[in-house]
Amino acid sequence: MTARPIRLGTRRSALARTQSGLIADRLRELTGREVELVNVTTEGDTNRAPLTSMGGAGVFVSAVRGALTDGTVDVVVHSLKDLPTTPEPGIRLAAVPRRADPRDALVSAGGKKLVELPAGAVIGTGSPRRHAQLKALGLGFDVVDIRGNVETRMGYVTSGRLDAVVLAMAGLERLGKQADITEKIDPINMLPAPGQGALAVETRDESGGAVDDELVRALAEIDDADTRSATTAERAVLAETGAGCSAPLGALAEIVEDEDGPALSLRAALCPEESIDDGDVVRLSVQGGVADADRLGRELAIELLDRLSIGEKTNDQEREA
Incomplete structure (x- = not known):
């Protein structure tokens, strides 16, 4: 008897389908079963309002997860940076595959790097995190909010409407658009979103319905321990600050x-969030044991919040004086 196909839920965008296709190929290799991609439309795909007004990047996740919990699909693939940090009942994070390049990338007119763009250059991004860190560079950029898929955002540059846009390196590489990258932005200048460049593969757990044991075993082979540890630390910072998926946190x-x-x-x-245009960014670092990833992230988050609180008090005192 032929085993039934694995149904893999994915958003409809070209990037989402490309990422899901990578996981589908690995599952075919590991299980010998056919894998069908099932398109799911999310609010984030149809609503062009700023992500912050819709509750953050989690709007890309809920409908896909819904298809998993109602049994329409067996497994789903997300960009890990879109995944809320709060666990979802009935769902397990079954695999975090080896991460692609987590850095941000600049796509600019004339192939200019950040330091070559003139003061007043207009740079587009839908990310408050990128907005704040671009402003923190002190190069006088005008940063504007944009939405849309990768092709749409890059089109703002080729049409001349914007001087540059900032996008995720991993997405551009997965879509075969490496030649359009004009600068791989050093994390010293711009730290990526927690989980950027990594994928999250989710399945149902025992409380969420029938479990496909063969699928779970295959996903365990796809999981990358180093990537899971690194992203666990990053997402612990996100969770402890309560910042949310679309917050100005790198x-x-x-x-x-x-x-x-x-x-x-x-x-x-x-x-x-109220200082994004001012570029008031607090940066901290820590090093410790790989097994302590969650604790290190949470402790660093607490220190970040303390530093911000001290800064706010200092500013209030200066205003009073």
């Missing part, structure tokens, strides 16, 4: 070698 964790062996190095940057 975080990047990397597995490095120290004198005692592998260690986790974590950097984070946070800006008060």
Whole structure:
């Protein structure tokens, strides 16, 4: 008897389908079963309002998860940076595959890098995090809010409406658009969103309905321990700050070698939402054991919030004086 196909739920965008296709190919290899992509339309795909007004990047996730919990699909794939940090009942994060390049990328007119763009250059992004860190560079950019898929955003540059846009390196590479990248932005200048460049593969757990054991075993093989540890630390910063998926928070964790062996190095940057245009970004870093990823992220988040609180008090005192 032929095993039934695995139904994989995905958003309809070209990037989402490309990312889901990567997981589908691996599942075919590991299980020998056919994998069908099932398109799911989300609010984030149809509503062009700013993400912050719709509750953040989680609007890309809820409908896809709904198809999983109601049994329409067996497995779903998300960009990990879109995934809320609060666990969803009945669903397990079954795999975090090896991460692609987590950095942000500049796509600009004339191939200019950030330092080559003139003061007043208009740069588009739908991310408050990118907005705040662009302003923090102090180069006098005019940062404007844009929405749309990768092609739409890049079209703002080719049409001459914008001087540049900032997009995720991983998405551009997965779509084969490496040649359009004019600068791979150093994390020293712009830390990525927590989980950027990584994928999240979810299935039902025992409380959410019937579990496909063969599928779960295959996904365990796809899971990458280093990527899961790094993104666990980054998402712990996000969870502890209560910042939300679309907040002006950047975080990047990397597995490095120290004198005692592998260690986790974590950097984070946070800006008060009311100060995005001012570029008031607080940056901190920490290093510790790989097994302590969640704790390191939460402790760094608490320190970030403390630093912001001190800064706000100082500003209030200056205004009073």
